[in-house]
Amino acid sequence: MVLIFAESQKGQFKKTAFEAVSFGYKTARQLGVECAALVLGTAENAADLGKYGASKVLHVADAALDHFDSQVQAAVIGEAARQSGATVVVVSATANGKALLGRLAVRLDAGSVAGVNTVPEGSGSFRVKRPVFSGKAIAEYEVRSDIKVLSLMGNAMPPEAVGNAAPVEAISVPVPAPRVRVKSVKRVEGIVPLPEAEVVVSAGRGMKGPENWGIVEELADVLGATTACSRPVADAHWRPHHEHVGQTGIAIRPNLYIAIGISGAIQHLAGVNSSKVIVVINKDPEAPFFKAADYGVVGDLFEVVPRLTAAVQAFKAGQ
Amino acid sequence: MKLLVCVSKTPDTTARIAFTAGNSEFDSAGVQYIMNPYDEWYALVRALELKEANGGSVTIVNVGPADNDTVIRKGLAIGADDAVRIDTDPKSSMAVAKQIAEFARSENYDIIFLGKETIDYNGAEVGAMIAEYLDLPFISYASKLDVNGSTATVSRDIEGGAEEVEADLPLVVSAAKGMAEQRIPNMRGIMMAKSKPLNVVAPVAFEDKSVAVSYSLPPQKTSVKLVDPENMEELVRLLHEEAKAI
Numbered sequence A: 001m002v003l004i005f006a007e008s009q010k011g012q013f014k015k016t017a018f019e020a021v022s023f024g025y026k027t028a029r030q031l032g033v034e035c036a037a038l039v040l041g042t043a044e045n046a047a048d049l050g051k052y053g054a055s056k057v058l059h060v061a062d063a064a065l066d067h068f069d070s071q072v073q074a075a076v077i078g079e080a081a082r083q084s085g086a087t088v089v090v091v092s093a094t095a096n097g098k099a100l101l102g103r104l105a106v107r108l109d110a111g112s113v114a115g116v117n118t119v120p121e122g123s124g125s126f127r128v129k130r131p132v133f134s135g136k137a138i139a140e141y142e143v144r145s146d147i148k149v150l151s152l153m154g155n156a157m158p159p160e161a162v163g164n165a166a167p168v169e170a171i172s173v174p175v176p177a178p179r180v181r182v183k184s185v186k187r188v189e190g191i192v193p194l195p196e197a198e199v200v201v202s203a204g205r206g207m208k209g210p211e212n213w214g215i216v217e218e219l220a221d222v223l224g225a226t227t228a229c230s231r232p233v234a235d236a237h238w239r240p241h242h243e244h245v246g247q248t249g250i251a252i253r254p255n256l257y258i259a260i261g262i263s264g265a266i267q268h269l270a271g272v273n274s275s276k277v278i279v280v281i282n283k284d285p286e287a288p289f290f291k292a293a294d295y296g297v298v299g300d301l302f303e304v305v306p307r308l309t310a311a312v313q314a315f316k317a318g319q
Numbered sequence B: 001m002k003l004l005v006c007v008s009k010t011p012d013t014t015a016r017i018a019f020t021a022g023n024s025e026f027d028s029a030g031v032q033y034i035m036n037p038y039d040e041w042y043a044l045v046r047a048l049e050l051k052e053a054n055g056g057s058v059t060i061v062n063v064g065p066a067d068n069d070t071v072i073r074k075g076l077a078i079g080a081d082d083a084v085r086i087d088t089d090p091k092s093s094m095a096v097a098k099q100i101a102e103f104a105r106s107e108n109y110d111i112i113f114l115g116k117e118t119i120d121y122n123g124a125e126v127g128a129m130i131a132e133y134l135d136l137p138f139i140s141y142a143s144k145l146d147v148n149g150s151t152a153t154v155s156r157d158i159e160g161g162a163e164e165v166e167a168d169l170p171l172v173v174s175a176a177k178g179m180a181e182q183r184i185p186n187m188r189g190i191m192m193a194k195s196k197p198l199n200v201v202a203p204v205a206f207e208d209k210s211v212a213v214s215y216s217l218p219p220q221k222t223s224v225k226l227v228d229p230e231n232m233e234e235l236v237r238l239l240h241e242e243a244k245a246i
């Protein structure tokens, strides 16, 4: 069976959890086995995971699991995998999921592949693909152990509804005492975090200074987008460091990435070149970013961006 | 404090990515190698700062062949006291973790530092694996770390925010941007590095369970479609009708 750890936050599932279940369902079909989801701690709509293909949802309801300690959660997921006879265990490649993957691999004596973006292929050997070299290449991995653990890259495969709510089954698994104590959690409220954003509006040094960011925020607003920036912009404290995308910042793959006044240095591209559609606005027609773009606008951003905002507004009003 | 920093060697960020042997191996011809930036800029420097404040030692460990000595010497030049190279060419994250864990098991390090990920394979797996082998707490994506007595207070990056956590030593930490400021080795450091110990140790037996068997390059973008800067309605139309992105 394929066991999917569906990560929740304050009892709610994130989109990444639905993506993971959908991926697990497709993997299970490919292997001709069942697929179950595993939920830890407080979880409100656990039965909904059935919609994405889980035939049942296993639930370890201990509220201690609401706080993340990779050691505790890996012990619980590992034990649930053992109890249910799972041969493939899937987690999301989120900050927490990544900390679980390696632990689960060791615990289950399993081969692991981090950040996969394809369903296992073929018969005989078990093979999956994932981007490597910051998206500049794709590697195919063969997993040779009896149990396999995978983390699914975010935004790689949209969740697909295939069924109805599934039965939720409480299971009992010992929960070890945490050794990492969570003191506080701070999240930026009201905006979609960058790794989960479908539309990202990003700006660079071409903006000249932090006081000019209003036009970027207005465009992001009308598009329902999350804002990002290049590294020098974050380094100069024009924007908060959690907005920094690229090789040394966050790697993202939204449906739409709009780059404003960013030259497109290779280290910047490394974090964004897997975006599905890239729009580049730059006054220099020779800017390297145009080579990685689907759509380009050669012009002064201070004129183009407000014009684009107005055009999006008019389009949304007409919809 | 007894500190261990795991450092890896990666192709320079601008390296041309190509493959040989029927697309089954990375082509290292003409590639410049560097110390993985997260290991060098954040993990190593924070370890050195802790040693400077509290006393103790900073050891570097690398799992790799003799070619890696240049990168290891750079770590010594930046300030580590000594280094260990486990002499094998690992083919998986688990191979790396297993070697480091077996080496560290009897050494009682207070903190084992890693970078948040390597910039070539971007796996972010090794730290969690070492922690599991050694039954230690693991705190990933740490952007700030302070130690007070035997307790570490760490801020770790999560989606759209940060989490403040606490754990007792010993523990495993992976370092992200913010943890420290890059240090450039000076002449004295480079000279001293030459005489610092770099011990080569034999690996333990390990069989890979997951290996990269072939590589390909992502599909190239077809050429960019330029839109008149006066006509943003056209860009919106293309994004809606053609790209289906809005």
Ligand SMILES: Cc1cc2nc3c(=O)[nH]c(=O)nc-3n(C[C@H](O)[C@H](O)[C@H](O)COP(=O)(O)OP(=O)(O)OC[C@H]3O[C@@H](n4cnc5c(N)ncnc54)[C@H](O)[C@@H]3O)c2cc1C
Binding pocket: A203, A204, A205, A206, A207, A229, A230, A231, A232, A233, A244, A245, A246, A247, A248, A249, A260, A261, A262, A263, A264, A265, A266, A267, A268, A271, A281, A282, A283, A284, A287, A299, A300, A301, A302, B013, B037
């Ligand atoms: C090891 C390493 C890691 C790195 N990691 C990252 C990373 O993670 N992320 C990252 O972003 N960078 C990273 N960098 C830095 C990277 O190499 C570039 O220096 C950086 O991306 C450039 O930022 P920028 O495009 O905002 O600025 P610039 O390169 O200065 O580009 C500004 C652009 O704005 C355009 N412009 C100016 N005025 C206007 C106007 N009025 N209208 C329209 N266009 C205008 C210019 O034509 C130019 O193309 C890294 C570098 C190294 C060495």
Ligand SMILES: Nc1ncnc2c1ncn2[C@@H]1O[C@H](COP(=O)(O)O)[C@@H](O)[C@H]1O
Binding pocket: B006, B007, B008, B009, B036, B038, B039, B061, B062, B063, B064, B090, B093, B096, B113, B114, B115, B116, B117, B118, B121, B122, B123, B124, B125, B126, B127
């Ligand atoms: N061959 C290696 N030798 C020593 N440390 C390594 C090696 N490979 C990876 N690491 C460490 O593990 C971290 C995460 O690597 P990865 O899991 O491959 O993304 C790196 O930042 C290094 O600190």
